[in-house]
Structures are given as C-alpha cells and as structure tokens.
Amino acid sequence: MPDSNMSDLETMEDFRTTLSLEENLSQSTITAYCSDLEQFFEWLRSRNLTFSCEMDESLFTEYFLLISEYRKSNTANRKLSSLKKFFLWLSSKNLKNKNPISNLKSLKGVSSFSSVLSVEQVELLLSAPDVTKDLGLRDRAILELMYASGLRASETANLLFSSCMLNDGVVLVRGKGDKERIVPFGLAATSWLQKYISTSRRNILGERSSKYLFVSRRANCLTRQFLWKCVRQYCSKVGLNNACSPHVLRHSFATHLLNNGADLRSVQILLGHSDIATTQMYTHLAKDHLVSIHKMHHPRA
Template identity: 40%
Template sequence: MASNLLEGVDDFLAYLSLEKGLSENTLQGYESDLRQFLDRLQATSRPSSWREVTAADVSDWIYSLSEEDYSNASLCRKLSAVRAIDAFLLRDRSIEKSFTEIVVGPKLRRKAPFTLSIQEVDRLLRAPDETTPQGLRDRAMLELFYSSGLRVSELSGLQLQQIDLDLGALKVFGKGSKERVCPMGSKAVAAMDNYLRNARPALVKAKTGSAVFLSARGTAISRKTVWFLVKKYTQAAGIDKPVKPHMLRHSFATHLLTGGADLRIIQELLGHADISTTQIYTTVEAERTRSAHEEFHPRSREMGTGL
C-alpha cells in the first residue's frame, strides 16, 4: 500500500499499464494531470500523504484552474484523473475514504465532432495521384480510414496479419488492447488490394517489417504523417474546412447513423466501451436535421409581413 503522494501516482500508473493495458499516450496524460495536482498540494503546503487529501483540496485546485482559462473539457479530464487514482487507492486500501466523492465538477457540453459530407469524402478519396506508389498507398489508406472507422493510431499501426481481403475485414486492437473486427467496404478492399500488389513492394526496404502502410524509408507510417496527408488531400480536394485527426472516423460514424444504422452497432464498430461516447454522433444528425428545417420550412425562414 502506498500512502506517499509520489508513490501513489507511480503505483497507479503501473496498475493502468500492467493490468489495464492502457497506451503510453494515455498514461502520459494521467501522469501530467496528477503531477499538476501534486504541485498544487505542495505549493499550498497541504498533505504529504493521500490519507490527508480532502475534497476541499480537489475543489480548490479545479477552481484555481478555471481562473486560468482552462476549458471545461480540460477541467473535466483533470478531475477524472484524480477520481481515478482516488478509486484505485480505495481498492488498494491506501486510503480509508474517498476524497472526490462530494466534489462537483464543471458541466461539460460536448461539441459535435467535425465531419465531412458524403460528397466531400468522395472528393477527398479521389485526390491522391494513383500513378505513383505513394498515391496508391494514400488512396488505400484514406479508403480504409473512412470505410472501417479506424482511429489514427490503429491505421498507422496496422499490420499485414490483421487484414483479410477475402473476407473483407480486419482485426483491430484498440484502446486497452481490446480486439474488434471491422468490415471493409468493397471500394476499400479494391484499393487495398491494388496498393498491396502494385505499390507496397516498391516501398519495402531491407529492414521493413509487417506494417501495412509504409513511408518512403520503408518504415511504418506515423500518426503525424497520416494527419499531414489528410490535411494535404483535403486542401487538394478544395474542401475549405478545418482538418482534425479523426475527421474520417467521425464522418464514418455520422454517415452510418444518417443511413439508419443502429447506435449499438456503430458503438461496436468504433470500439467504444461506453454507448454514451457514441451518442455524440446523434448530435451531428440532430443539428443537420435542424439546419434543414430552418432552411426549408416556411415557418422557420424569415418572411416578410406580406402587408
């Protein structure tokens, strides 16, 4: 059992890594938020052990951050990190009672994710120059990104053994190493087959492994490069919208919902652990419906008096 503040954080991070299998990026996020909380405790000469931490310590910290212009989303994330270590310490019996149970966090209004229209997606997918190996790679990558709703990290980390073109599906290991099977549309299968047969061999180098999408150096393409390429082809397609890392994943989910897919199926395809995470896409559809109503319904449009 760890009562020392730093030891408690280290034990918690080890638990998340070894038992929960969380990614390095997620662990770094937890560590950053928790160390910021410890810095606050140290600055106020407050407790030296977790047993002495109180709800007031947590509330005061969140309130101080709100005065520094942190967004509500950031405040909720930081409070979530403290709640998580609180629950861990209770299970570990390092503390006897919760220090976050009565803490009230900021209300979080989740923004609808940024998406493209079906027509914009079509223009984006046609943007790569398919006369080059890199262009064939990029076409296959974009087709798969949109067709299967992958995360950027899942796309860049994809291995050959995860793909079955005959079945038109791929096996994905998402957050927490959770496995799911994602279907591939016929156009994605065709683009992937074209890339694997006619382009990937030209990108292979002596030390190339089994990564699907290769850089010019023969190494696995990075998440940063995926984001750069999506931005590049968005501009090439004449799409004047801000580019987000998960743009095609969000578009995949929204277009499925618009087409009538069940929310639970979309949750499974996206690999969301909680249905509430998937429900954000209903906001997109609701806003689209409301916009259509305002544009076309005679009682929504501004009308003259007729006098």
C-alpha cells in the first residue's frame, strides 16, 4: 500500500538514492529521471491530484498525449521511460499495489539515430575552431577525440590527463555505470592532442594544475553542457544548422565504422554499450548508406 504520509519529495529522494547506490547511474542520468518526474508531479498538482491517489492507465495516457503535443517523439518517449522506471520501483517497494503504466506504448517517431553527419560534414566541423588561439586548439582536440573515439560528452568532459596514453593511441574512459573501457583514437586525433597538450593546455593552466585533460580558461573541468554548446556553435559557424550535438558525433563515429566494414560486436565495445541491441540501432543507418551506394554504382540497381 502507498504510504500516504510520504511526500513527493521524500519519494523522489528515495528513488534518487536507489538510482545512485543500487544502479550506479551517472549524475546526469539521475538528474534527467528526476526532472521528468518533477514535471509529472507538477502536472498532478495542477489537477488537484496527489502522488498517493489511485492512478490508472487513462491518467497516464492523458499526460503522455499532452506532452507529446509539445515535445518531439523521442523526448516524450524518454519521459515515459522515466515514469515506467519510477513506477516499477514503486511496485518493487510495495509503495503502489499495481503498476498502472506498464502497458503504455511509446510513440513511433523519427529516431535520434537518424542524425548523422557525412564524412565531408565531419571534416567541415573539425576545421571550424581557430587553432591559432589556445581555446580554439583545445576545441579542435576535443572534436577530433570525440569523433575518433565515439565518446559521450560527459565522458569527454571528465577525462583525466593520466587517462590519455598518447604513445599507445588509446584513452581510458569511465562510462555509464562507472564502467571502464579502453578506446583507440587514431593518428589524426593523436596529432591534435599532442599540439594541445604541449602548448595550449600549458598556456591555459599557467602556474595552475588540473587532473583533467581538457580544462577551461579558469583551469576547471569542462562540463557536459559546455561541450553541447561548443559543438552546436561550431556547427552553426560552418553552416551545419540542423540538430548537431556531441551525440551526433557519436552516432557518426559508429555509423562510419559500420559503413566501412567494422563488425557490430567491436562497435559495441568501443561505444561502451552493455546491450548489443542498442548498437544494432545504428545498423539501419549503415544499411541505408550501402543501399544508396548500390543504387548509384550498380548497373542493374
């Protein structure tokens, strides 16, 4: 039975603790879950309803249809996923007798995986920073590494200086769930990282020190939000005005590997996916590329 004395805030804090301690999720993932739940609680209050009231599927259908009107399908689906995870947790803790949201289906829509840059567009983006300036050279090294290794924005921002092994051409990454993986980054990224480390990083830090590979002008660790803003600004600078983000670079990394013959299992390891089904979502992009190549070059296409 639900605890009628338990407030929304107390329930949220218990859920946050579970995500952090038991599931070992990153802080940004936990924040996203809780933000989605806070929005739902606010909607309940606007209808003079409380968390402890009886809820059925029709209530959630109404809410989901409402947010679907104002959000992209993948955003609405993410919010639905947050609610499903929350109510599954409530059921497991006997805070709700039943899970009223378990059968609600996600929207069918354009997957975020459809946003992929061509090789030519990537080259254009990589050339955007002004490498005659310290911060521009830093940004070029960031973009090169993200595309060469498929790192998430949070992984890039939190990279330790000691994790970058230039001589071996690999970086030790701490990803989702605090899992570590080693990812190679190739000669081009190595060259730009060497330039950044030997000149710009030293100039930015001055007499200060930092354990992080990429640092701000104040010698602080960069943030995930900064990297998203950085990528979007450089995309806009070179005329790539469609949805462009660190995740698009990650999608492009995976798709270009598959287009050039990499096997799915290897791409899964490089991306740090725990489930190969997640990696398989990239294969339709590679397939579309191969189909277009076939149509363009085969005499009987």
